Amino acid sequence: MTETHVRELVDLLEVERLEDNLFRGQSRDIGTHFVFGGQVLGQALSAAQRTVDPAREAHSLHAYFLRAGDINAPIVYSVERARDGGTFSARRVVAIQHGQPILNGSISFQVPETGFEHQSSMPEVPMPEDISPMQALPPEQLAKLPEKLQRWLGVDAPFEFRHVWPQDKLHPVKRPPYQHIWFRLTAPVGDSADLHRSLLAYASDFNLIGTATLPHGISYYTHNVQMASLDHALWFHRPFRVDEWLLYSFDSPTAQSARGLARGQIFTRDGRLVASTAQEGLIRLRG
Template identity: 70%
Template sequence: MTSPVSELIDLLSLERLEDNLFRGQSRDIGTKYVFGGQVLGQALSAAQATMDSAGEPRAAHSLHAYFLRAGDIEHPIVYNVDRTRDGGSFSVRRVTAIQHGQVIFFCAASFQQEEQGVEHQMSMPEVPKPEDLAPAPAIPLDVLAKLPTKVQRWLDRTGPFEFRHIYPRDELNPTKRPPFQQVWFRLSEKVGDAPELHRALLAYASDFQLLGTATFPHGISYYQPNVAMASLDHALWFHRPFRADDWLLYAIDSPTAQNARGLARGLIYDRDGRLVASTVQEGMIRVVPDKKA
């Protein structure tokens, strides 16, 4: 049986149709539409695959993306890469994701050759080590059975990443709390050393936990039938080398929510306290009034 990690790596390994044209498959992981992290990871994989024209090795350092339409889980996605520029030390790629003849997503990714320069970073929060935290308990079967089929599949699946929350939250019965959280996460199996693979894996994982933080002060969650949430844009910066199969700490806060949109920011540290990546995402958050109220 194929493991969830192997399935994810296959998902990020695109079929090359032409020099700048790629096709990626989709997976139903229990979300209503294609998971945003899948499109992020596949788009970055496509951009990385066109870096042969840059000459010397260049690594992705930033990704800025917009989600335009919901993706259809039942069909593949085509990624068209524009080799916008190969400069003296930086390269830029624009990636357009197409499904059913329509653009569902686009992004710009920037790459840089390795250079020496000034360095500083914000310190990692003082939190318990991941091995000192218990994995999330399984949801009782009688509770799971009462949920919609899609939600059941999402909550009951064994995904490729393991998460351990510093301050666990009951997403099925959420209470109001301040808009921040810290979560340790890692790929559940060891994989190869290719930095490009680890960056694509982190792009995939960076879409977990992020927007949900904006719901904390309001005592709502994605699993409630009267709550609709969707990513609108996503920015990701890679600062230092890392491994997605070793523990990483995701420190997230949400500074604001307004006009049916929420903003969330994340800092990602390795277990040695090095800041390896940063994220920002804005998403739609709509709450339909409860007719029973």
């Protein structure tokens, strides 16, 4: 089933062209009740990439989540060709569902060139082979949980995650606002750099805003907590493959006014910094 799930994800991110600058993507229920934000990010990037000279590579993405997406309906992506310069191209993308925008995004592309280089060092953490795989909940324990949690925890995922410091998200305890997680696609895909960037955009939404909940002993599963992504930024630095192990290193410098900020750096196993992320999310205590 692993290859099937990966193929389904690749197909999900390969949006259908309706017109020169108009695309349609399907929605997939991964157990989150609403469309997963990473799906919209990945599809928006995929749509924008279809309107740019293949020699130009996406290097930054900035997006605002405006409304929750309906998992039972497709999403239309309208791409505006804002600029094509000598080296850079800019695209604006609006994701539309039921006649309303659910995401506004801007994506910048660049012709690769050489220049000065430096990067942060990868944290010293165990390699993925030295970390036990995540264990699925036993069926009898899963059956005792609310339906929403059953859908989320019971769905097989195309990505494998290995937490350097595992946490029981059903019974979270307070801990410092940082974490390190190895992840990879569970089956190989082709060599298309555009596809790998879209897949990374999809995966970059996992665990990011959850880092801001760590000092407070709560999680997405806490019954009286409302959480939602408000925006998302992603920068691509160097080549990578998502079907090889990548280390996602997170920290959260602040939370206030029912919002939390989280940042991430993504490294290859040999220590190359390949992408950076930032996200602000709603973290609201209800009742």
